[in-house]
Amino acid sequence: MLVDESGKVALGKTLSSPADGYQSGFFGAIEAAADKHGLSAEQVYGRLNSISHGSTVATNIVAERAGARIGLITTRGFEDTVRIMRGMGRATGEPPENLLRVAQTSKPEPLVSLEHIRGVTERVDCDGEVVVALNEIEVQNAAQALIAAGVEAIAIAFLWSVRNATHEHRAREIVRDLATELFTPELFITISSDISKAVGEYERFVATLINAYVGPVTSNYLHTVQDRLKEVGFAGDLHVMQCHGGMVPLESSVDRPVLTIGSGPVGGLMGCARVADQVGKRDLIASDMGGTTFDVGIVKDAEPLTAEDTLVGKFRYRVPAIEVTSIGAGGSSIAWADRHGGGLRVGPLSAGSRPGPACYGRGGQEPTVTDADLVLGYIDAEVIFGTGRGAFTPSRDLAEQAIRERIAEPLGLSLHDAALGIVEVTNAKMANLLGNGIIGRGFDPRDFALMSYGGAGPLHAVGYAATLGIDTIVVPGEVASVWSAFGISQADIRYQHESAAVFIEPFSPDDLEQALGELEATARAAISERENVLRFESRRYARMQFQGQIHELEWRLPDGPLTDEQIATSCRDFVTMYGQRYGEAALLPGAQLQITGLRVETVMPRGSAQLDRYQLRQATAWEKGTRQVWFTLGEGPFDARAFNGEAMPAGHVVHGPAVIDLDVTGIVLPPGSSCERRATGDFVVTLNGA
Numbered sequence: 115m116l117v118d119e120s121g122k123v124a125l126g127k128t129l130s131s132p133a134d135g136y137q138s139g140f141f142g143a144i145e146a147a148a149d150k151h152g153l154s155a156e157q158v159y160g161r162l163n164s165i166s167h168g169s170t171v172a173t174n175i176v177a178e179r180a181g182a183r184i185g186l187i188t189t190r191g192f193e194d195t196v197r198i199m200r201g202m203g204r205a206t207g208e209p210p211e212n213l214l215r216v217a218q219t220s221k222p223e224p225l226v227s228l229e230h231i232r233g234v235t236e237r238v239d240c241d242g243e244v245v246v247a248l249n250e251i252e253v254q255n256a257a258q259a260l261i262a263a264g265v266e267a268i269a270i271a272f273l274w275s276v277r278n279a280t281h282e283h284r285a286r287e288i289v290r291d292l293a294t295e296l297f298t299p300e301l302f303i304t305i306s307s308d309i310s311k312a313v314g315e316y317e318r319f320v321a322t323l324i325n326a327y328v329g330p331v332t333s334n335y336l337h338t339v340q341d342r343l344k345e346v347g348f349a350g351d352l353h354v355m356q357c358h359g360g361m362v363p364l365e366s367s368v369d370r371p372v373l374t375i376g377s378g379p380v381g382g383l384m385g386c387a388r389v390a391d392q393v394g395k396r397d398l399i400a401s402d403m404g405g406t407t408f409d410v411g412i413v414k415d416a417e418p419l420t421a422e423d424t425l426v427g428k429f430r431y432r433v434p435a436i437e438v439t440s441i442g443a444g445g446s447s448i449a450w451a452d453r454h455g456g457g458l459r460v461g462p463l464s465a466g467s468r469p470g471p472a473c474y475g476r477g478g479q480e481p482t483v484t485d486a487d488l489v490l491g492y493i494d495a496e497v498i499f500g501t502g503r504g505a506f507t508p509s510r511d512l513a514e515q516a517i518r519e520r521i522a523e524p525l526g527l528s529l530h531d532a533a534l535g536i537v538e539v540t541n542a543k544m545a546n547l548l549g550n551g552i553i554g555r556g557f558d559p560r561d562f563a564l565m566s567y568g569g570a571g572p573l574h575a576v577g578y579a580a581t582l583g584i585d586t587i588v589v590p591g592e593v594a595s596v597w598s599a600f601g602i603s604q605a606d607i608r609y610q611h612e613s614a615a616v617f618i619e620p621f622s623p624d625d626l627e628q629a630l631g632e633l634e635a636t637a638r639a640a641i642s643e644r645e646n647v648l649r650f651e652s653r654r655y656a657r658m659q660f661q662g663q664i665h666e667l668e669w670r671l672p673d674g675p676l677t678d679e680q681i682a683t684s685c686r687d688f689v690t691m692y693g694q695r696y697g698e699a700a701l702l703p704g705a706q707l708q709i710t711g712l713r714v715e716t717v718m719p720r721g722s723a724q725l726d727r728y729q730l731r732q733a734t735a736w737e738k739g740t741r742q743v744w745f746t747l748g749e750g751p752f753d754a755r756a757f758n759g760e761a762m763p764a765g766h767v768v769h770g771p772a773v774i775d776l777d778v779t780g781i782v783l784p785p786g787s788s789c790e791r792r793a794t795g796d797f798v799v800t801l802n803g804a
Contacts, residue, residue: 115599116147116158121725124150125596127569127778129467140167140339141346143599159347164720168355168378168602171335172328172371176426179223181327182267182302185260186226187253187285188319189273190233196319197224200430207428222428225323230265232256234285242277248284257289258296267302267326271319276614279307302329309372311612312432312657313710317423321431325372332371336364353607357435359384359418360608360717372433375426378598379409379438383418385590385601386565388721390416392794393588395563399552401544401578402598403571406464408443408544410551411436412562419555420655420668434610434713439551443543445484445570446471449517449536451524458525458532460539472516473508474499481520483570485513486536489529491743491751492573492782494775530744530751538747541577548582556694559584567597572781572797580801591795592760595778604721610713611637617709618661619685623676626709630654630671633714641716650718657711658688660702666710667692736761743773745784752785764793 116124126146128139144165148158175181188195200206204219234253237246260268268289275282282305293301306322340352354367355377367374379402386400390413398413412419421437423430442462449460460483465471469478471485487493488510495510514529522532552559559582566575572589579587593600611633617625634652641650654671669688672680685707693701736758742751754771759781767790768774770783774797781797783789789799 115593115596115603116144116151117603117722117725118151121722123593123600123725124148125593125599125777126150127596129470137338137342141342156347159343162348163350164353165343165348165350166353166355166361166602166605167339168381168598169332169336169374170378172332172374173376173378173426175328175331176324176375176429180331181225182330183230183265184226184267184269184323184326185230185232185263185265186319186323186326187232187234187256187260187268187270187289189237190235192273192315193231193233195315196226196323197221197228198316200316203428206430207425225320225327225429226269230260230263232260236272236281238272238274238278238281240274240277242274244278244280248281250284250288253285253288254292257292261293261296261298261301265301266330267304269304269306269319269322269326271306271315271322273315275305275307276311276313276318279305282307300330302326302333304329304369309370310431310433311614311711311713313614314432317430317432320429321372321433324375324426324429324431325370328371328375329369332374333368336368340364355381355602355605356608357424357433358608358610358715359436359605360610360715361602361605361720362607362609366609372431376424376435376438377602379407379411379440380418380436381600381602381605382409382567382598383411383413383436383438383601384605385597386411386413387416387418388601388604389590389725389794389796393563393565393796395586395588397562398588399548399559399562399564399584401548401564401566401571401575402568403544403566403574404444404568405446405467405570406442406444407440408547409438409440409568410547411438412552412555412557413565414557417670422666422668434612434715439547441543441547443483443540443547444568445487446482447540448480448482449486449521449539450480451521453524456525458521458535458539460536460543471508471513473510473513474506475509475512479516479520481513481516481536483536483540484508485516486533487570487573488513489517489533490537491741491754492773493780494738494741494756494773497775499778531747534744534747537574537577541574541581544574544578545581548578552582556691556697563588565590567594569595569779572776572779574782576782576784576787576799576801585801587799587801589776589781589797589799591797592777593795594776604725606720607718609637609640609716611640611716612711612713615709615712619707621681621685621707621709623678623681626656626671626676626681626712629712630676630714633712637714637716641718650716653715653717655713655715656684656709657713658707658709660692660700660705661708662702662705663700665692665696665700667695668713736763738775741773743771743782745771754783759791759797762791762797764791764795766791 126143128142145155235249304325310318310321352364353361356373357376382402383400396416400411402409418436421435423432446465447461448463469476471482563586659666738756740753743754752771757774759774759776770787772783774781
């Protein structure tokens with residue numbers, strides 16, 4: 115997504131490939147978007163003053179189990195913490211249908227092998243007091259053994275380092291000095307107190323291990339991108355998107371790549387928050403259906419909700435993050451006939467972008483959701499996927515062949531009923547995720563508008579919104595297919611500073627102010643070192659829970675000096691939100707509130723002062739005639755009107771049955787629905803029957 119000085123936007127989208135370290139996707143997309151601005155590659159790199167990058171490299175490494183060989187140095191006696199997991203370790207990350215099959219599930223293969231875990235003598239108590247001094251000789255011996263074993267990264271995680279990190283800092287110094295002596299200065303070293311300040315050694319240890327696991331590859335990728343950008347003439351700032359909703363400079367990101375996991379979907383939520391007032395609805399459900407996953411988040415009063423913890427695969431950890439929930443339901447999700455159960459299944463396996471859906475003509479044999487969309491007429495058979503040299507037109511014949519051979523014939527269905535079945539199963543999975551995420555948090559989905567984006571999202575939005583009674587869907591213009599990139603382009607620079615804490619109700623304003631003041635002093639010092647800025651905002655957060663309960667919620671504290679009245683109001687609001695989230699039965703009468711952590715976020719606002727997302731192509735006819743589109747099982751096609759969305763004038767309303775084709779996506783309007791294009795460029799769909 116390119117944004118010029120006037121606020122005009124242009125998108126570029128290309129296929130990325132892990133074979134070249136994802137370089138083709140990064141540079142290909144920039145150059146494709148430059149072409150939309152009428153700029154050559156040389157011109158665009160020379161004129162760019164800032165690049166904001168949402169990297170999926172770390173996410174892919176964990177998903178594919180392709181990370182570094184790592185070692186762990188921990189407190190003696192706690193070597194098995196990450197292997198034992200929590201009590202729900204087997205069920206963590208499993209789809210709903212597996213939750214009652216505990217005996218058939220298993221714990222994940224640990225990120226660090228048992229022979230690469232070393233315990234050393236040290237102990238800090240829960241108040242931060244040193245009980246047993248760090249045995250530096252044991253640290254040196256442990257590091258020497260791990261380096262000799264060929265590890266590429268070492269994680270250091272000690273018990274209660276969230277209260278006192280002195281031992282971890284000293285251990286890092288010892289390991290770093292040894293690595294230099296042994297001519298392995300490239301060894302990636304990470305300590306838990308730099309990654310997570312959350313109480314709970316399992317979640318903190320996991321976050322540290324993931325950081326070490328993805329660190330070498332991610333660091334190399336980011337530095338390679340930076341070096342190549344210099345070669346092609348880019349002299350601006352390169353920032354990396356973080357899972358907490360902000361950006362940091364590259365040099366601040368390479369040491370903490372775990373914070374890039376999930377940053378792409380988070381970018382979409384930040385984009386929704388950015389345009390909430392333009393949309394006219396400050397309560398939004400953000401839904402991103404891309405090629406592999408369907409990601410959902412909630413924007414409440416124009417602010418994305420924060421996550422209690424983060425789940426990647428079967429690993430749960432805790433770092434500052436915006437809440438995003440995902441399932442394997444994307445355009446490339448593979449549909450298959452369950453020969454044992456006799457039903458139709460979709461996902462979680464994906465064809466990815468290479469070989470991709472069968473219709474891509476790149477060797478994929480399995481039918482996918484995209485193939486079904488093409489067969490049903492949701493996607494124009496003459497559409498061009500991608501831009502630049504990688505652009506291509508999908509093959510409807512290949513899509514029909516895959517669905518007929520793999521789904522229709524085994525299940526005794528017609529071709530179009532099989533394709534509709536794929537779509538309906540996918541829509542049901544997405545509606546279920548939305549319902550669990552919204553209703554499960556005490557919200558009524560009918561009070562929200564649905565923002566639908568991603569390459570496949572608008573094609574299916576009506577299907578999964580209608581199930582929940584949502585009557586308004588917003589598709590953010592023709593940039594919907596790259597909406598996460600738009601959100602990243604408008605994200606602020608944000609630094610996070612956390613501390614574990616123990617405050618019991620009634621809370622003392624003076625005690626809280628002292629603890630927050632120390633964090634703010636650290637934040638100001640960090641800013642002066644990293645950024646030459648004069649203007650920044652400071653935001654305060656507290657992580658609270660009821661004593662005796664395990665659930666925690668983060669709460670925004672008022673700006674400025676705290677008063678007893680402000681604290682009392684915050685506590686009442688917290689109790690209300692807790693009851694909405696976990697049910698009234700979770701509110702223990704007489705139970706005291708407890709603050710378990712504090713966080714200060716320093717924000718340097720960025721983004722365009724003005725945005726022009728309405729890119730009307732006036733020279734192009736916007737009415738395209740009709741094409742056959744299938745909506746209902748067992749029924750024939752409609753001769754639905756088709757429109758070119760990029761040329762659709764503001765204020766015009768289209769009534770279903772119809773299809774609005776957009777760049778790399780489209781909006782499907784069944785009978786009983788309508789769509790208006792707003793002056794902002796957004797397409798607002800109304801479901802009259804909802």
